[in-house]
Amino acid sequence: MGRAEERRARQRGGRRAAPKRSSGTAGATGTPGVAGTTNSPSAGGRAAARGRGARAARNGKSGKSGIRRFFTWKKVVGSLFGFVLLTMGAFVLLYIVTPIPEGNATAKLQSNVYKYGDGTILARTGEINRENVALAEVPKAVQHTFVAAENKTFYDDSGVDLKGTARGLLNTLSGKGAQGGSTITQQYVKNYYLNQNQTVTRKLKELVISLKLDRKKSKEYILAGYINTSYYGRGAYGIQAAAQAYYGKDAKKLTVEQGAYLASLLQAPNQYDWAIASDTGKKLVQNRWNYVLDNMVQMHWLDAGERQAMKFPVPKAPKAAPGMEGQTGYLVDAANAELEKQLVAQGTAASIGDAEALVKAGGWTITVNIDKKKQRELEQAVKQQLTSKLNPKKRSVDGDVQPGAVSVDPKTGRVLAMYGGLDYFKHFRNNATRRDYQPASTFKPLILAAALEDQAKTQDGRAITANTIYDGTSRRPVKGSAIGFAPPNEDDQDYGPITVQTAMNKSVNSVFAQMGVDVGMPEVLKVANSLGMDTKGLPAVPAQTLGSMGASPLEMAGIYATLDNHGRKVTPAIIKSAEHKDSTVKLPDPIGSQVISRTAADTVTSVLTGVVDDGTAQTSVRENPARRGQQVAGKTGTSDNNKSAWFTGYTPDLVTSVGLFGESAKNGAQVGLTGATGRIPGSGRINGGGYPAQIWAAYTFEAMGEVSTFDLDTTQGAAVQPSVTPTLSQSPSSTPSSTPTTQKPTSQPPTSSAPPTPSQTPTQTPTTNAPSTPVTTPPTTPVDPLDPNAQ
Template identity: 55%
Template sequence: MSRAETRRAQTQRSARRAPSGRGKPAKGGAGGGKRTGIRRFFTWKTILGTFFGLILLLMAAAIILYFSVDEPTDPNKSATLQSNTYQYADGSVMARTGQMNRENVTIDKIPEDVRTAFIAIENKSFYKDRGIDVMGVARGLFNTVRGKGTAGGSTITQQYVKNYYLTQDQSPTRKLRELVISLKVDQRMEKDDILVGYLNTNFYGRNAYGIQAAAQAFYGVDSDKLTLEQGAYLASVIQAPSQYDLATAGPNGTRLVNIRFNAVLDNMVEMGKLDPAKRKTMTLPPPIKPKPRPGMDGQKGYLIQAANDEMEEQGIKEGEIAAGGWNIVLNIDPKKQKALEEAVNEELESKLDRKDTKNRPQDQSVQAGATSVDPKTGAIVAMYGGQGLTEKSESNALRTDYQPGSTFKPVVLAAALQENATTQDDKPITPNTLYDGTSRRPVKGSKVPFAPQNQDDRNFGDPMITVQGATDFSVNSVYAQMIVDVGPEKVKKTALALGMKDRRGWPDDQPAMALGTMSANTVEMAGVYATFDNHGKKVTPTIIKKAEHKEGKFTPRQAIGAQAISRKSADTVTKVLTGVVNDEGGSGNKVRSSAYEAAGKTGTTEKNVAGWFTGFTPELVTVVAMFGEDPTTHTQVTLTGTAGGGRAGGSTFPAAIWKTYTLAALKGKETAEFELKEADMGASQAPTRSASPTPSTTPSTTPSTSGTPTGSQSPSPTPTKSGSKPPTPTTSPTTSPDPTKTNGPKPPDPFLLYTSPIPRYSSLSLITYYSLKCGGCVG
């Protein structure tokens, strides 16, 4: 076969092998072979198409996600919980209440360099980014793998969103929602608002949520007093609060928090926010030792109770207070508060045996309450509410279920002076006006029969005694007549003007009202006597100095008001009450001291269920009361037998507490004397009276309450000049004149309960009997 024939044969065979209709060889490789299997998908067209397809798919998913995830309208529950902070008048923290130890602050309460410290370690691009930082997330993951803690994976906006709106759950779904909400929050909010929200919602350890609570927990200061170094430590500790707390950290925790602290400062230098030379001088400031969170122990619970009550009276609802976020500064002086608590413990609690129910049953029933007020400002500077909230849930200082007894008598005198009242024989009522001091003498001019007995059923005078003497010795028969002379309705008007409350059961037209048969608490009575001390300008005691809330407003009550009674009337009452303390035999002479000038009045109620001493100096008005309350039934019971003794009235434990407290509260201070230039004692009259009060020997047809104690000290023969101090201070101002030198009988031991037979009431109806029953309200 020739060569030409051979070539034709080969061509024919190749043609037969070629695909039908196609004479072109396949591309790719010798012999025109094609790609098979997975290789045929990896062309540049398929790869490029897939890439752009994924991009479009992700963009579509992002758009759908953005519009499907709404920004929450309400924060999570824990983000809004705050504590209420209560401070003493000097600014020191007394207590924090609430489920969450948090107090939100505004951005101006956080120093700028402290804010920058958090930005430097958490999110250097905070003021430039859009709320998320993809590179930051990647960097955070990388650092987590490496075990480094120099940068976080989330922006400050993301962390704020997580803290404020979401939870600490680490699921992918929560993370996606966090990213979307962060974008929306960044569009809606100012950067400074996001930053302060972040700082207020962080957990810092030591049960501290928010930078204010953290500043107090770690350094004992408010957030606006933080230094840069302290702020840098707080910015460091949030990454691992328990591990990085230097007070409890181990070697590794200490090393790591120091690394992070230095990273904060180095980053600030890098950002141009810190001078490199200054940076070299900075060291980590050790935090203070952890302290238990201030709570409701001791008297704190009662003080908080009083503050909350006052806020509610001013229109702040209970729910608004309970929601937290309040910073409440009280008028309480911590030194005076401590002095009052110590005085109660020393003069009362230390003498009681509350565990010996067999031999000292009465001690279980004793309750004490007290309020101390600055008469110039109306500030409640100290308050005693009881043994503690665990023993008694309501404050004895605020209770109104007991009568004030004879501490009300000065109100009757004030009304008489203010109304220019006269006696039944038209003589003006002044401190020197004479009254019949006979015990059980029926009052004249009253529509309601009343014939009260005096202390220990004694007659005072022969039979006349001055109003000053009747006040010194707390003579019931005189004041029962005086309130009739003035008019009970006018006395009530004066009482309300002085600050007492018109509660249910006020005996409008009853002469027994002179003996304090209405209800009152220690705060009210402190206000009444502070008004006397303040020359008649009304004093409304207030425990709150100021209260602030980010979203609330509170205006403390006006403590000093207008003239309630004239200065002349107020100063005259004060002058008379100095006699109660200074005159020999005065019911309040147990509190007499050369350290101060004082005025005051005792009060003991019917059946000896309550004893009061209300006293004041030019600087301080203090009301001390003790109550008999059955611990099981909460009924009123007698105080007789307290501390294993006898009668326990206003001149006993309350007066002792008052003196001990006042001496401590005024220690080291220059005390003043009363300015009573307008006091008018009236024309001087010498009473015709026997050498000493004598028991009534005239049979009485009017009833009296048998066994009623007085609480007043037994009177001595001759009162000294009203308001004068004893010529020589004694170590025991309670000493009475020697009864053997008088013409009368020896006064009974004031601690012994007086008892007498119950008189027959054959000619009296039960209605009349009960109208006379308060004849036993004495002292």
């Protein structure tokens, strides 16, 4: 091939052709005239390209994958940029079209209407307790306490916290509620211009109005509005009303310490109110008070030396609002507390503090489950059996007696009656809902419930039943526990070998301490929690078997109602309905799921009938003429140093818990009840089988209606006729003395449960009596127990 032909061949192949390459034995230069065949690279390249194109076509590809074509980094960045621009544009538009509104109607407050279950009026509240004051009338240092508490950057920021607001929006969208982060300006806008509802729309409006307000108004104007519109508890809106409610003085006379307390209150007004706060609430508000003052030092608003010398300013006792006297105030407060918890639970309010503000703002119609007739009967029973016998002028201890009671329908969970104290005007704290006193031996049935539910066994492998024999020796060290514990029985009495039934009847501490260890204290607390007791954070130690934790009559009524309801959870409900034009409240069902088996629950009920018929409550309950053969289950309790005394009992249709609490009339400290009324012989101790059981019986036998019997799915306990009576020859470490009988519960109350007339004695010896061989004689002089929690 000549050079001209070679050049034309390359032109035909185009510039894509590679240098020629020949194959053969003559060499690799591809020189013309050498033996072998000359390859055409242009032709081969085109063939290869056609082959790749064909394969790509067959595979449905065109060089890049489909995802990469649509999601390139340029497109992603462009989309994000476009979204940001769109969001900014929408916010600018929202800023332009959203004006600063007039103060909302809620800020002017309305009345709340409270009704009994039958629709009649219980109370009407909502009188405005607010007097606005100029910021100049509030000491500068007191002003700084609010800034230090809520928003240290208040004087320099633009009125909003973008990070906190964004977090709040995300939490609202995800259903978690707000998590704080609002500035003082935002909180003022929420209080005065908007509302407490947790919605995305409200949060966006809050952001826009706050930005505008910060530009148009001075920081002094905003701070004055904030401290004058905020809710401080005790029905007080604004700093002037709060200063009067907590310290009995005008705002202009507040000290820095007092201002720091009021500023601390805004986070949770009722929880932090010193007069009604729990021990936890008091610690929390003191911590926040310290936080406020420390922030003031950090901001150079307070001298460090002065700060160190400051002491917590305990506020004065509150005064009840007009129209809230007697039991009314207790019922209203309890209803408000339940509503506030539900508003937080359903996300309407971000916190209890916000929920309190929503409720106090008014406009609510709240119907409670309280039965007017039963409420009157409970009040009458407390007066007849106890308060009419108290004479503080004659005996100072009588002024320390604080009764509380709650009555619940176990089938519906409705709270039918509540007794909060002598008078809402005289004692602000609700004794029916307070949980700072020990429930003592009313906790023992929960230990038995745990044993039955877990099918627990004793240390030597015997199943725990109503007939199981335990050693009832006082101060006997528990076995199987790494923590030593040897509790005394009441009056240090020894019982020797006794059944679980008799131990419950006589409230024998040593037996239930060992049973708690046998079951395992973590399991005991777990079952107690499932029944309705708040055991969060409680140490799982043997001492808890004596009921050393805190509990309220409302809580104990719910626990025993769950037992009465055959193990299906009952959460006492005070509110029947709550209506508001701006808020919809869906109340939870008071009746929940099965938390322990019916057999376990019914067996505990069966055993507790023995406490009434042959135990610590027999005098007050069994022998009451008004009983008329009514079958009853219940348990007494008397705490350490006689600081509390309880009786929680039930019929098939009514559960009532009554507690007496020793509270110093001088300083509110827990004190003993011993000697109250001056009518108790011997030691003068107020036991659960005394006034609490008497109040319970007087109320229950009047309010119960028709006589009824328990429908029990069990073959154990005092409500079932046992087949054997234990004797001292049966060692606690031996094999079980018997197996549970196969008899069904009697359809009628046992003959020993029928109340005798004054001239009669029971026709039958109770089968659950202590062993026939005499027990060890107790000391002639009662020993002061170290940690009795007996009865």
